[in-house]
Amino acid sequence: MSISSTAAAPAEAVALVAAHQRSSRRKQVFSVLLVLPLLAYTAVFFALPIGMMLYRAVSNPEVIQAFPRTLAALEEQKSVTPHAVPAEGVFIALEQDFLQAPSIAVIGEAARRLNYESSGYRALVMKTARHYKRGPSSTASSAQARLAAIDPRWISAKFWSDFQRASPAYTPYYLLAAVDLKQTAEGVALADENQRVYVSLILKTLKIALVVSLLCLVLGFPFAALMVSAPRPMQILLLLAVMLPFWTSLLARTTSWIVVLQQKGIVNTLLLHAGLIDQPIAMIFNLPGVYIVMVHILLPFSVLPLYSVMKSIPPHFMRASASLGAHPLRGFVHVYLPMTLTGIGSGTLLTFIVAAGYYVTPTLVGSAREQMLGYFIAFYTNTTVNWGMASALGLVLILCVMVIYLLAARLVGIRQIAGLR
Structure with missing residues (x-):
């Protein structure tokens, strides 16, 4: 065997290996492209809906969207406890939220969410929203007094306790309610007997x-x-x-x-x-x-x-x-x-x-x-x-x-x- 043919043999082997690798890569890419539509379909119509469902089960944006100033004032007032009526600054912020609400629908969503905490709060919030839509008519000097003139429940400690419990961006409320539980000021407890369904x-x-x-x-x-x-x-x-x-x-x-x-x-x-x-x-x-x-x-x-x-x-x-x-x-x-x-x-x-x-x-x-x-x-x-x-x-x-x-x-x-x- 000549020296030139001996030197050509390794070169041919290297070329064959490289060609085999290129062919394998093409087959792998082709296989991935074939499976890609199935993966996309699974992600869009299976994983994404389940992920959205998980998010919706804990998402709680209604009160935040309707009363951002009120929640900010409550956050600044660190001394407020769940059983106390907040100070005047919170009521001023609440009035501003009612006067500058994006729409009555946003207030309605928040009212419905508050009503889950205790029945009757939807009527209270919507009554107040309609009042401020017509324009404030009370001559009281303080925002707290003006809101109390609309409905005395605004100066109820129970209302503000429920308000703060309904305000976090994420809540276990729906998950607890789905298994006949509820969140109270003392912690998690059984729902009322007439609501255990x-x-x-x-x-x-x-x-x-x-x-x-x-x-x-x-x-x-x-x-x-x-x-x-x-x-x-x-x-x-x-x-x-x-x-x-x-x-x-x-x-x-x-x-x-x-x-x-x-x-x-x-x-x-x-x-x-x-x-x-x-x-x-x-x-x-x-x-x-x-x-x-x-x-x-x-x-x-x-x-x-x-x-x-x-x-x-x-x-x-x-x-x-x-x-x-x-x-x-x-x-x-x-x-x-x-x-x-x-x-x-x-x-x-x-x-x-x-x-x-x-x-x-x-x-x-x-x-x-x-x-x-x-x-x-x-x-x-x-x-x-x-x-x-x-x-x-x-x-x-x-x-x-x-x-x-x-x-x-x-x-x-x-x-x-x-x-x-």
């Missing part, structure tokens, strides 16, 4: 979601097994029966059940004609109606994961257990059932998560006693426009689902729930 509502939501998930599992397991063992034409028909609800509007499915289950509906009419009942059965606008409709709508979420797992289980496993002397029930419990845990875990958990956030179905087919947490989140979002309370309830719902997920992962296994083997 959310803990029972959360428990009711979780109970309904759990019952629906278990019913879907009980009905979906044999149905998925039938789909696997049925002949090919029957499998297609059964699969179409499962997929059909996905091709129909949720609102149409729910209202159709109202027609079927009402007192003069198809079910009651058939039962009456058959002589099985003497009078119509109440099957709608109650808890049984909610269960019936939600199970029908959510059944595919249990059937499809079970079917996917069962289809991959070799049928000769059960025959092998029988040939070794195992009873069919024992073979099912010790051989077949453990191999379906992936479908059971993922299907039941998916059904539970969807059921826990349901809103339309309980609203249409349930009474006021069957309304779930989603109804109140929608109520605070659309009706009262209380984003803080809606975000706090949504955060509580997410935390409850995460706890259920961790419990399921502990009992079944994270790999089975994730669909890994």
Whole structure:
């Protein structure tokens, strides 16, 4: 071999390595570009909304935006305690805030926030705002006296205690209220008995979601097994029966059940004609109606994961257990059932998560006693426009689902729930 060819060999090797590195970098960049839209979609439509919800649950800007001078005067008056009426300078600043308010809407938002601390403060603040909009009419020499002439509650120590408690930029008020607690001058305490509604509502939501998930599992397991063992034409028909609800509007499915289950509906009419009942059965606008409709709508979420797992289980496993002397029930419990845990875990958990956030179905087919947490989140979002309370309830719902997920992962296994083997 010549000296020139020996020297050329390392150069060619270096060139090949460099070309391979460039090709690897291009592939990596191409892979990142392919995944980038998915990452952007996840960030915009998943991470960002959850982050905004977390922020809204603790954000408290209303009083700061409406009464900046008053809060600054309170901050300067360090000697003011939560149980004392502030000095004259605070009342002068309060008058300036009313006279120079950006808009009546800003005052209204602050009035509503103060009303959360104690009922009646919204009327007080709006009454005072309307008074100063017309122009001050009192001849009193001090701002404190002029405000007291409008309403004596302005010189109430309780009002100023509530005012200062509602003024921080961030507050645990909504998160505490979502679990029937409140913040007082002494600390965190239980809410008033007539205001303790959310803990029972959360428990009711979780109970309904759990019952629906278990019913879907009980009905979906044999149905998925039938789909696997049925002949090919029957499998297609059964699969179409499962997929059909996905091709129909949720609102149409729910209202159709109202027609079927009402007192003069198809079910009651058939039962009456058959002589099985003497009078119509109440099957709608109650808890049984909610269960019936939600199970029908959510059944595919249990059937499809079970079917996917069962289809991959070799049928000769059960025959092998029988040939070794195992009873069919024992073979099912010790051989077949453990191999379906992936479908059971993922299907039941998916059904539970969807059921826990349901809103339309309980609203249409349930009474006021069957309304779930989603109804109140929608109520605070659309009706009262209380984003803080809606975000706090949504955060509580997410935390409850995460706890259920961790419990399921502990009992079944994270790999089975994730669909890994």
